[in-house]
Amino acid sequence: MDLSRLVAVAVLLGALRPLRSHCAGDVKGPHPVVLVPGYGSNLLEAQLTAAYAPPAPGCGARKGNGWFRLWPINQTAMQDPRQVPCFVDQMSLVYDAVADDYGNVAGVVTRVPFFGSTHGLTGLDPLVRELEAAGYRDGESLFAVPYDFRYSVAPRGHPSAAGACNFDDFTRLVERASSLSQGRPVVVVAHSFGCALTYQFLLGRPLAWRRRFVKRVILVASALGGFSEGMNDLAAGTDYGLPNVARPSRVRLARSQQSALWRLPTPTVFGDRPLVVTRNTTYTAHNIAEFFEAVGFPEGVRPYVTRVLPAWEALPAPMVPVTSIIGVGVSTPETFVYGEDGFVGTPEVVYGDGDGDINMVSLVAIEKEWSGVEGQVLKVVRLPGVRHDGFFNVGFALKKVVAEILEAGGTVELHPKIGRVQIDAGPVWKEDRCRVHEDVWFE
Template structure:
């Protein structure tokens, strides 16, 4: 297996009836319906410009009134050929925070959507996993479903209002069998909060198993640097002001921040002022003020932190697949230029993006909880996106999905044997 030597840590926590309400009845195959929840940047986005749009430059308004066009993913080749288009993308991709409503929305005159909901066609970077699932009998829109979303947001009631009916419909189309919910990266946090928002009886009825890939249920340290330095999506010709706006206008940027329950008091950011100030996960509001982003404090305190003050178990069976042993940013040390300069980085364990403290949070918090079934699978040397792109890891994900299906078939046979004996 080389770099991907597999180490399995299985924590099976006994309960009187761990599968209560989740046994699927008479099943003649092991294909449970699967719903895919992508991570950040893994959903297509489309936009259209209305008459209310005020472009920062005349060329940015060229598509006014022309209907829907692709906003994401970026065509980097075209952007390099026409670098003046990069500021247009940044303007149309940025959100606007309404402090009065304490809510986020598109800029005036910009309307966006995530197309192909319920289909895998709306997902970016999931091709290998989808192809391997289809090779084993899954079919898009029949047994396999995608749940794309606008990744610039985080908890969005309108998304949950679509995800719940999709799961119910997927179950109904497959003779009432519960679904396997497969999520990656930010999608894990979204799927987890979604499960907590549903009644326990609903979870047990409609969700057989959740497979979390590279789950960051405690945020990650790089999230702080993104807010301080901005993000440019690899585009040319973007001024610092535009990169800062792209990073800080997105609600999901606050979701990336490391949480106190997972990271505790460890220093995550260090600045070279007279006191050599350090910022831990307990000083996020002070950090936001220090980088010149005080408007982020209120939504962080009202919309983000309350959701991550604890990590209660979802009370549906979970498999967490994580990478390990990859150098991952753990502390950012800024120099004399402050937050406008490039920091020195101290590295620790993780998957290259997500710190190990966040990756193992579910294991730490849910082990020993009565009624919660948890299996943790570690892939030494696996990077953050490998579960979607590297054949060995993808096959392990597919195998895990089918293993869940086989357990339902076994449940059904056991039920029939019991009935035959009565």
Template sequence: MVLARALLVVVALLAQPLGSRSGDAGAGDLHPVVLVPGYGSNQLEAMMTAAYEPPAPACAGAADHRWFPLWPNHAAMRDASQVPCFADQMSLVYDAGADDYRDADGVATRTPFFGSARALIGWDRLVPRLEGMGYRDGETLYAAPYDFRYAVAPPGHPSAVGDRYFRDLGRLIQASRLNQGRPAIVVAHSFGCALTYQLLLSRPLAWRRRYVKRVVLLGPALGGFAAGMYALSAGMDYGLPNVTRPTMLRLARSQQSALWRLPTPLVFGDRPLAVTRTATYSARNMSGFLEAIGFAEGVRPYLTRVLPMWEALPAPMVPVTSVIGFGVRTPETYVFGTDGLEGEAEVLYGDGDGDINMVSLAAVERWSEVEGQVFKVVRLPGVHHDGFFSTDFAVKSIIAEISEAGESLEHIGVVSCQQKCSD
């Protein structure tokens, strides 16, 4: 019943024209909360069509044409024979002629439960706390899952999946029309922060101020991170057993979102990120790095579809709280030996949250200097990038920020959870 109600709300939001409202029943005094998950917290389902040519007979779902879980993929985690199937079905295709990304031939995908907190993976400690405050799934509490393999593109470049998600996310944020016109509190994590930020920039200022009460960014990586380079060099195994290097590279490099992880020149400047015996690569020569790792086909989409979106970090001009972890060893520079970029690397560490470098986490703090931009940062000592929903005092801190967002926030400041969240 909860899921059905959430889906009905989403349908109503998508159908209503801008600016309309429907009653205030059940809204209480709460501002609606919209949860935008990070990369791995989204579910993804797939179905094989008649055009699909499986790479192996064992490929699940290739014959019955039914929807099945693509991510998380427990079948591939239990059975190594399913790994080639997973890689084949999970990989995207960049169509250079169309200048856009799409699923592989014969593969259809979808993100289930849009609008409902049931869609989220790993948020099961935060959601019950919100429900204990009076929030109700599909009434005042919504989730906006997405296909994490995709991203969006700058003006002039098509992005069918990304544009559709922005349309749906924007409509979901307008849930204030079902809650006495109250603007929404948007809580985003990790890659969801980048998507939320770009959505805000794509909307008129009047829209942002009308529909957004505050944005709470958890572990924002708006400048990329060093480990994003290593993933393109070494590949990704998604925690699956016995994944070959070519398969890991395909999984990493075929996804549009992989290029969004790369450190940006604006934030990282000339810092050495990948070092070989003959070359040093920084965010300023990322094209050279992509060519050196044998991913020359990634240069064009990086230069035309990714870099233009991160050449500046203008303030979104809605109240923002940035919640970050710090004091966790975080990969900062990869030093490669005799095998070059194809070999193992010695990792040099710096400060951050274990995944995201501190220079990227702190990039949004420049907004505190922008006139009219309300900004606050909460720093959580020792909290890993994946620990916002599993560390008790981090969950308490998030709840506190959501509670505070229902009130006016007129100050700019830095809060250490050592003082605020230890009780």
């Protein structure tokens, strides 16, 4: 056999190497893992067509020049204030009241690159490296569901083109990951906003499908009840990390996102807790529609009442094993008190417990709602002092997350007793009906 054939055989044998097992006696290797990232951990690319009407000089310079990185924000936009109006316009969504759905500004086309692969994630590199060190391989036993975080999904009876396409792709990815692993069900690991998407995704699949394809769901820093700062974002806006963004631009960025309404505190979880206080009114999760009117966002009332509230009016158990990992003991905004200047002023912030972003009442909503449900296996892990964005860059937190993934991915079931809760203190080009994107898919 000549040298070239020997090299080819060696490469083939290397490609066919088995995954290391994490459980004694498991000769098949661990169950595949599917990562669903948090809100800002997704790549987003855009291109401008001839239909794009630039809001400021220079914003149309990329017309006809192909795809460019829209998110994360490029350094040019960070340093050049002239690029701020361009980013704000191209990042914003538009709610079409007639179609009852959200879409890009006219002339802006977006895509999420590398669907299915961890190459499409940002900020999760430490977690990916740890899993790869444990034997997982991208596209073989390790996968990801990046998404356009500006969107969400809608309840039955309301269209959500972007969200429905993402869930279709999510379904096919899980099924394919299972197929590549000899039919073993997957371990889904979600963080932050990805937890809310994963939860709604599970509820939208038949129970038999969930039990066939999902071995365990690990929710890291989940906020299935929203969080208080979601209210202030709609009042004051968000700058997405850009310096010196004028208030109208911040407000447009915040209010145009379909997903922003999903981040609001839900009545089911927050009840009558004061969220925003002004001289004349106290706003709770029960009168958010009135809050919209007060901050000058009346156009948000209809999509909030019809597309958001029905999806979060209850928190039914998903009926697949769940591990919830949360940070606790971190000062977290709880109530925003506006003074004489009203909503154009800077509020005084009252703090409570949580992970720095998500309030404790939302972090523990899973435990409260599911711990007594027959057939729902739930494990809760509390990590004192870990912030919302620290699970993948704080050493002991990362090790705990990885340990939970490896344990869930083995062949030994975690805490199989029914209803038990354990508290741990401690690129291929593809075009389909949905979108055009560069991703790692399976054809």
